[in-house]
Amino acid sequence: xxxxxxxxxPASSKDIRRVVSHASSVSNNEKTSIVRRVLQGLAxxxxxxxxxxxxxxxxxxxxxxxxxxxxHLQPFEGQWHDHADDTTLAARLAEQHNVGCxxxxxxxxxxxxxxxxxxxxxILALSTGTNNAFPQTVEPTLAGLAAGSVACFAxxxxxxxxxxxxxxxxxxxxxxxxxxxxxxxxxxxxAVWEISKVQQVVTTRLTPGTVGLSAIGGHCGVAPADxxxxxxxxxxxxxxxxxxxxGLIAPVALAExxxxxxxxxxxxxxxxxxxxxxxxxxxxxGEQWRVNVLAExxxxxxxxxxxxxxxxxxx
Numbered sequence: 001x002x003x004x005x006x007x008x009x010p011a012s013s014k015d016i017r018r019v020v021s022h023a024s025s026v027s028n029n030e031k032t033s034i035v036r037r038v039l040q041g042l043a044x045x046x047x048x049x050x051x052x053x054x055x056x057x058x059x060x061x062x063x064x065x066x067x068x069x070x071x072h073l074q075p076f077e078g079q080w081h082d083h084a085d086d087t088t089l090a091a092r093l094a095e096q097h098n099v100g101c102x103x104x105x106x107x108x109x110x111x112x113x114x115x116x117x118x119x120x121x122x123i124l125a126l127s128t129g130t131n132n133a134f135p136q137t138v139e140p141t142l143a144g145l146a147a148g149s150v151a152c153f154a155x156x157x158x159x160x161x162x163x164x165x166x167x168x169x170x171x172x173x174x175x176x177x178x179x180x181x182x183x184x185x186x187x188x189x190x191a192v193w194e195i196s197k198v199q200q201v202v203t204t205r206l207t208p209g210t211v212g213l214s215a216i217g218g219h220c221g222v223a224p225a226d227x228x229x230x231x232x233x234x235x236x237x238x239x240x241x242x243x244x245x246x247g248l249i250a251p252v253a254l255a256e257x258x259x260x261x262x263x264x265x266x267x268x269x270x271x272x273x274x275x276x277x278x279x280x281x282x283x284x285x286g287e288q289w290r291v292n293v294l295a296e297x298x299x300x301x302x303x304x305x306x307x308x309x310x311x312x313x314x315x
Contacts, residue, residue: 008105133179134178199234216240233254234253271283
């Protein structure tokens with residue numbers, strides 16, 4: 001049986017960056033509209049079951065109302081608390097149900113939480129917001145077509161992306177998709193937006209085109225062919241102008257930068273450790289923190305390849 005799962009985060013695109021920059025918010029009504037179009041795209045493929053994470057806003061449930069869908073729509077069973085852990089658990093359940101593709105609605109944090117639950121399911125992360133580096137901005141109808149194609153007849157229409165693994169005292173405790181930063185601050189508000197407090201950044205984004213801390217890596221120069229990430233130490237040195245948030249260009253002083261190949265890593269300084277733009281951990285004096293590069297970390301849907309497979313299947 002062919003299956004797709006949907007995880008829609010009602011809390012995405014609502015953090016402090018909407019206050020301190022020109023980032024936009026996406027209402028839950030708009031997310032419902034997005035999911036409705038995803039479902040219509042899926043309906044054009046041979047998908048037989050669509051599983052979803054229930055949420056307090058009823059995004060997927062409301063999107064399916066008054067629609068004649070050819071597949072069975074099934075909520076994941078569990079105790080849900082509208083927390084990031086729900087996303088991780090739902091992704092883990094999706095793997096147990098042999099789901100062929102996972103669609104997320106949210107930002108980098110939503111996609112990261114899902115991949116913590118399963119690294120084996122190809123993911124199609126849809127961006128709801130303006131400050132995301134990992135999720136794609138794509139018409140939801142096409143996203144449904146692509147996800148259904150990968151789940152049903154195009155399992156190789158994927159691309160592998162690097163992950164950043166975070167170790168504390170030699171124990172793997174977390175991961176990041178886009179960037180890891182050491183911030184001279186407490187956990188406080190989770191979103192990182194004051195560049196003056198950032199001490200170092202490790203990011204998998206090596207070319208310009210993103211907004212946020214990951215944009216620093218893309219403005220450091222041309223990466224060598226074997227590089228999967230870059231470590232940037234901020235401090236006295238040359239200054240570059242970087243889009244730190246939507247509508248916010250900030251000068252960033254670079255002390256040094258080092259490209260990292262597969263399997264390489266770097267030690268992290270003490271302070272708040274931010275993963276994909278949000279503070280998650282405190283690195284305290286006496287602890288050893290390290291981030292390592294995993295080259296073949298996560299499978300993402302290759303939208304063009306998946307849609308080409310759908311077109312061929314439809315002939």
